Amino acid sequence: MFYSLLLVLAAVAVPGPECQTQCGGVEIQYPFGIGDSCSRAVAFNVSCLQVQDGAYKPFLALGVFELLNISLIDSTIRETNHISMYCYNSSSGFMESSTWSFDVSKSPFRFSDVHNKFTVIGCNTLAYIYDSAGKGYQSGCVSTCQNLTDLAEGSCSGLGCCQTAIPRGMGFYNVSFDGGFDTSQIWRFGRCSYAISMSAITARALQEGFVTTRKEGTGVLVKQDGNFPIKAIHATLILA
Structure with missing residues (x-):
């Protein structure tokens, strides 16, 4: 099922070249994306926000929790x-x-x-x-x-x-x-x-x-x- 999941994701949608793929050193992998047109659905939207000293970090849930990692292999995300x-x-x-x-x-x-x-x-x-x-x-x-x-x-x-x-x-x-x-x-x-x-x-x-x-x-x-x-x-x- 793991391989099937990856094949489905690859076939259904590939983010366009205009989509940002990293934020704060975190790779933003589909179905997640920075912006509505780059993610699979609203629940997977990531905001890349400036926090301090000009640094940017990725957030889910409208900037409440910092996103630390996305793992398609493990089907997991880590956040604060x-x-x-x-x-x-x-x-x-x-x-x-x-x-x-x-x-x-x-x-x-x-x-x-x-x-x-x-x-x-x-x-x-x-x-x-x-x-x-x-x-x-x-x-x-x-x-x-x-x-x-x-x-x-x-x-x-x-x-x-x-x-x-x-x-x-x-x-x-x-x-x-x-x-x-x-x-x-x-x-x-x-x-x-x-x-x-x-x-x-x-x-x-x-x-x-x-x-x-x-x-x-x-x-x-x-x-x-x-x-x-x-x-x-x-x-x-x-x-x-």
Whole structure:
């Protein structure tokens, strides 16, 4: 089926010579394209936007998420994803939450259950991931540690970092934190908790830095085509 897919794409449409094929070092391969006339459909439109210092980067979803890679072989794309945070404010004495949801349910994409893990990082953290209605899929992950010396480099098994699988075919998720787990007593070395659906490999590399500091940021998410084998090691979305 993989070869059939490539043959169909080649036969149905080949972008014209006027179509830009790269942006920010990322190769934009059909069915994706920069502009309506260069892509297969609106869902595959890529915007090449200037971000800073004159640099350009590719974005899907009207410039919200940066596109990092397109792999026709693996039927996957990789893009950034917002990180949800739950941090103690030592000035106010209260916890402050900033959580994100992600909806691709009306697009051709689905979150890859092979590449992505729901990842929780923190020293007193319980976070949940659930579907749009909150009545279907729901899962959680707990992460604890007494001090930074507890952290095991490269490990994500509950000590400062926790990961759990997401279901196949998932197209929407919400994130929330359990208020019974806060960092008011450990804020001097770990005042923030983080949660994100992202590449399992990337999450481990972020573990120690996220526990010790508050970072506004993004992680890597992968989308994939569920009908074809997946070989990438980063987070992915699936072409349904």
